[in-house]
Amino acid sequence: xxxxxxxxxxxxxxxxxxxxxxxxxxxxxxxxxxxxxxxxxxxxxxxxxxxxxxxxxxxxxxxxxxxxxxxxxxxxxxxxxxxxxxxxxx
Amino acid sequence: xxxxxxxxxxxxxxxxxxxxxxxxxxxxxxxxxxxxxxxxxxxxxxxxxxxxxxxxxxxxxxxxxxxxxxxxxxxxxxxxxxxxxxxxxxxxxxxxxxxxxxxxxxxxxxxxxxxxxxxxxxxxxxxxxxxxxxxxxxxxxxxxxxxxxxxxxxxxxxxxxxxxxxxxxxxxxxxxxxxxxxxxxxxxxxxxxxxxxxxxxxxxxxxxxxxxxxxxxxxxxxxxxxxxxxxxxxxxxxxxxxxxxxxxxxxxxxxxxxxxxxxxxxxxxxxxxxxxxxxxxxxxxxxxxxxxxxxxxxxxxxxxxxxxxxxxxxxxxxxxxxxxxxxxxxxxxxxxxxxxxxxxxxxxxxxxxxxxxxxxxxxxxxxxxxxxxxxxxxxxxxxxxxxxxxxxxxxxxxxxxxxxxxxxxxxxxxxxxxxxxxxxxxxxxxxxxxxxxxxxxxxxxxxxxxxxxxxxxxxxxxxxxxxxxxxxxxxxxxxxxxxxxxxxxxxxxxxxxxxxxxxxx
Numbered sequence: 001x002x003x004x005x006x007x008x009x010x011x012x013x014x015x016x017x018x019x020x021x022x023x024x025x026x027x028x029x030x031x032x033x034x035x036x037x038x039x040x041x042x043x044x045x046x047x048x049x050x051x052x053x054x055x056x057x058x059x060x061x062x063x064x065x066x067x068x069x070x071x072x073x074x075x076x077x078x079x080x081x082x083x084x085x086x087x088x089x090x
Numbered sequence: 091x092x093x094x095x096x097x098x099x100x101x102x103x104x105x106x107x108x109x110x111x112x113x114x115x116x117x118x119x120x121x122x123x124x125x126x127x128x129x130x131x132x133x134x135x136x137x138x139x140x141x142x143x144x145x146x147x148x149x150x151x152x153x154x155x156x157x158x159x160x161x162x163x164x165x166x167x168x169x170x171x172x173x174x175x176x177x178x179x180x181x182x183x184x185x186x187x188x189x190x191x192x193x194x195x196x197x198x199x200x201x202x203x204x205x206x207x208x209x210x211x212x213x214x215x216x217x218x219x220x221x222x223x224x225x226x227x228x229x230x231x232x233x234x235x236x237x238x239x240x241x242x243x244x245x246x247x248x249x250x251x252x253x254x255x256x257x258x259x260x261x262x263x264x265x266x267x268x269x270x271x272x273x274x275x276x277x278x279x280x281x282x283x284x285x286x287x288x289x290x291x292x293x294x295x296x297x298x299x300x301x302x303x304x305x306x307x308x309x310x311x312x313x314x315x316x317x318x319x320x321x322x323x324x325x326x327x328x329x330x331x332x333x334x335x336x337x338x339x340x341x342x343x344x345x346x347x348x349x350x351x352x353x354x355x356x357x358x359x360x361x362x363x364x365x366x367x368x369x370x371x372x373x374x375x376x377x378x379x380x381x382x383x384x385x386x387x388x389x390x391x392x393x394x395x396x397x398x399x400x401x402x403x404x405x406x407x408x409x410x411x412x413x414x415x416x417x418x419x420x421x422x423x424x425x426x427x428x429x430x431x432x433x434x435x436x437x438x439x440x441x442x443x444x445x446x447x448x449x450x451x452x453x454x455x456x457x458x459x460x461x462x463x464x465x466x467x468x469x470x471x472x473x474x475x476x477x478x479x480x481x482x483x484x485x486x487x488x489x490x491x492x493x494x495x496x497x498x499x500x501x502x503x504x505x506x507x508x509x510x511x512x513x514x515x516x517x518x519x520x521x522x523x524x525x526x527x528x529x530x531x532x533x534x535x536x537x538x539x540x541x542x543x544x545x546x547x548x549x550x551x552x553x554x555x556x557x558x559x560x561x562x563x564x565x566x567x568x569x570x571x572x573x574x575x576x577x578x579x580x581x582x583x584x585x586x587x588x589x590x591x592x593x594x595x
Contacts, residue, residue, distance in 0.1 A: 003394045008297060010316050035377055036304030036312055037297065064145065067153045068160075071300075071319045072293050074391045076398070077142055077327045081099045088398045 005046050005075030005086040008039040015069035021052035037071050045087035046075070103144035108137070111214035123212040129275040132340035136213035139335055142327035143219075150222060154229065157317050161233055164313040169240045175590075176307040178374040180583035181574055185372035186237075186311060187247045187437040189299070192264045192364060194234035195255040197318075199268035201227035203283060207276045216280070216335075219328045223284075226321040233314040240310060245579050246569040247436040254436060257551070258563050259542035260364075260428075262492045266539065267361045271354075273535070277336065278350050284329035286354030286407075290395070292322055293387040295365050302373045330395070337402035344403050349531070355407030356524035360491035363420045367428070370421035370450065371442060379453035384417040409524045412500050418454060419503060422462040427496045429469065430481035434556060436565050438574035441470050461503050478573070482556070484543045489518045489536055490525035497521045513537055 007022070009015040011033070019038055023029050026046050032039040040046070053061045063084040075086030097105070114122050126133075145153075167173075177183065201224050208220030242248035255261050271282040300315035333351075336343045366380035378386075388410075396406040425439075432439040442450065447466065450458045472479050485494035499505045509520040513533040520526040529536045545551050552562025560567055569578050 003397060004390060005394070006391065034301045036301050036316070064149055064153065067145070067320055067324070068156060069320070070323045071316055072297055073323045073326065074394060076330065079099065079144060088394055 002043045003088040004041045004043060005073075005088060006039060006041045007046060007048075007073045007086060008037050008071040009069045010071055011036055011038050012069065017056035018048060018053055018066065018069060020056055022046065022048055025049055025052050039072075045085060047083055047085040050082045099144050102146050103141055106146050107141065107214050107218050119212065123210055125210045125275050126212050129277050130346055131277045131336060131343055133213070133336070134339055136215070138338065139213050139215040140331060141215050141219070142331040143324045145222065145324065154226075157320060158229070161313055161317045162236075165233070165236050165240070165310055168310045168313075173307075173309050174241065174244050175586055176309070178306040180580050181372065181438070181440065182306045182308065182374050183241065183245045183579065184247075184437040184439075184574065185299075185302075185368045186241060186308065187245070188364060188368060188372070189311070190234055190238050190241070190248065191251045191254060191436065192261055193295070194231055194238070195252065196264055196268050197227050197231035197234060199265075199272060200283060201225075201231065203268070203272045203279055206272070207279050210276045211280075216328070216332065219331075220280075223321075223325050223328060226318075226325070230314070230318040230321070233317060237310045237314055244582070246566060246577070249566070250564045253564050257542070258436065259487075260435065262540065262542050263364065264361050266492050267357055270357065270535075277346075280329070280332045281336075281347060281350040282354040282357075284325065285333045286329075286351060287358050288322065288325040289329040290355060290388070290392055290407075291358040291362060292326070293391065294362055294383055296322065297387070298369055298378055298383040299365060302369060302375075302377050305375045305377050306373055333399065333404075334402070337399070337404060341403075348404060351404065352408040353528050353531070356409055356413070356522075356528065357491065359413045359416075360493060360521075360525070363424050363493070366417070366421035367424040370453075371425040371446075376449065379450075380421045381417045381453060384414065389414060408527070409522075412522070412524065415500060416497070418457045419461070419498065422450075422454075422458065423496050423498070426462075426465065427485075427494050430479065431485075431494075432573060433480055433571050434560060436563070436570040438572065438577050438579065440574045441466055441473070457503065484546060486519055487541050487543050488521035488525050489539055489541065490520055490528045492539065492541060493521060495519065495521050 009019055015038070019031070019040065022040055023031060025048070026040075026042050029040050029042040029046065032041070048063060048066065050061055050063050053063075063079060063082070066084055073086060076089055078085045078087070113119075120127065174183075204220045204224035204227060208217050208224055211217050211220060238248050238251060255265055268283075271279050271287075274282060296315055296319050300312055300319065303311035303315060333347060336347055369376065369378070369380050369383065392406070392410075396404070428435055429439045429441070447458075447463055451463065454462075469479055485496070487493065488495055495506060495508065497507050499507045507522055509523060509526040511518050511520070511526060511530055511533070513529075514537070516537070518529060518533075518537070520529060542551070546559055552558045557567065560571070565571055574580055
């Protein structure tokens with residue numbers, strides 16, 4: 001069975017540049033639109049990069065701002081100042 | 091402060107947790123943490139704990155304050171602008187009645203449970219994470235009480251939700267679930283709520299349901315739901331970290347943790363049957379069937395998770411296959427129970443329309459037309475003849491999940507499933523092998539269950555007639571209960587819609 005990691009974000013103005021950064025930085029990511037939310041799945045791992053989001057919103061962005069938009073996730077979390085990532089480790 | 095500013099996130103968080111911990115000197119550790127040993131869990135080195143989310147207190151308050159500002163602006167606006175008029179249909183409110191009276195009090199239980207656990211876990215990392223979760227859960231119940239307050243101005247069934255939560259027969263299902271978790275030890279609580287409920291099952295509660303609210307014009311519920319859910323992902327990572335940590339610490343923990351995973355998966359599956367019914371029968375505009383939600387959030391997401399945990403020897407929960415097979419049946423069986431007992435519930439019921447039945451046929455090609463449509467059509471005929479079917483007996487309840495014994499045998503949807511156990515000369519009844527196993531493992535605990543039907547027969551619920559009991563529940567008879575058609579809710583809604591048509595000309 002494919003090991004899917006997943007992140008679900010609200011479908012809002014704040015979240016859309018993050019969604020765009022994810023789809024650009026994670027080839028093969030599959031985007032599902034549901035009412036009010038967007039669920040992004042990818043096999044194995046998925047990363048959100050600070051630089052990619054900042055490029056799109058034109059200001060500093062702290063990866064912890066993700067807390068304002070996230071709805072759900074699947075996978076083990078690793079977060080630091082420059083990224084937030086999800087992966088199945090084994 | 092400048093020096094702090096230069097530290098990386100991981101260092102800052104380590105200072106908050108490890109840096110603020112201390113060794114007690116006035117009392118020995120086992121007196122400070124008296125509940126840490128009795129469950130048999132062995133922890134050799136708490137410093138091996140990996141923090142899931144690294145949210146320092148300043149960031150925590152900053153982000154939570156931002157969430158609250160957004161949330162209350164929307165709730166206030168919803169109230170000011172009579173947002174309830176924008177709902178798809180008055181029937182929708184019944185789903186919210188069930189959610190706000192059944193689930194919202196659990197947020198408060200979670201607040202208390204995590205406060206207690208946060209106090210009693212000997213490791214500083216999980217203690218801080220549990221403390222933050224406790225504060226989150228208090229925030230969640232507050233936001234939901236504000237939503238209750240608004241809906242209560244316009245619709246029936248919300249007026250005494252706390253009183254009802256401790257008494258009403260179907261609300262005892264979610265209540266007893268959390269009572270069971272909170273009366274376990276701190277490690278069982280973390281596996282029960284942190285792992286099994288938050289990580290494995292909460293997506294099935296919040297995500298499809300809040301998306302359903304978004305699809306049905308319920309801005310208030312969408313807003314509190316997604317605001318809560320943004321904390322939930324932090325809670326999920328705490329849950330997965332706890333289970334990995336316990337399994338890494340000592341191989342003797344595996345059988346204990348496995349038993350809890352089996353127990354709490356099954357208990358959660360039973361509680362979520364209420365959500366199954368909300369999704370398949372109660373949302374006027376439906377987003378996905380329970381079966382589809384189960385496939386996405388349990389079979390697919392849970393499959394990846396348990397594959398990841400297999401390296402510790404943990405297997406997927408026992409009876410996961412039975413639960414997956416039940417996803418074809420459970421919403422239909424639950425709605426049938428509530429339809430029969432509509433006189434005793436503080437929300438309204440109805441029979442699905444032709445279009446809705448066709449949707450159910452399409453979503454449940456293996457089961458709906460064969461087992462459930464004929465019964466609904468028969469009840470519709472009976473309604474037309476003026477013989478609307480009410481079940482006037484009191485149902486036998488499962489001692490573990492407290493749900494009326496309306497479920498069927500695995501693989502045989504024509505036969506009701508009954509299981510029994512003997513304990514201290516008494517016979518106890520169960521709806522499934524999953525519920526029987528849970529009782530058999532802790533009979534002293536479950537023999538004390540406050541079962542609503544038993545309590546009625548023992549004379550502890552206000553009197554001998556159904557009406558006496560409903561008054562003791564503080565239900566407004568003829569307003570809170572019975573069918574949606576003809577209810578004060580429906581009359582009020584029709585008047586609003588008529589006024590709107592007049593204004594529109």
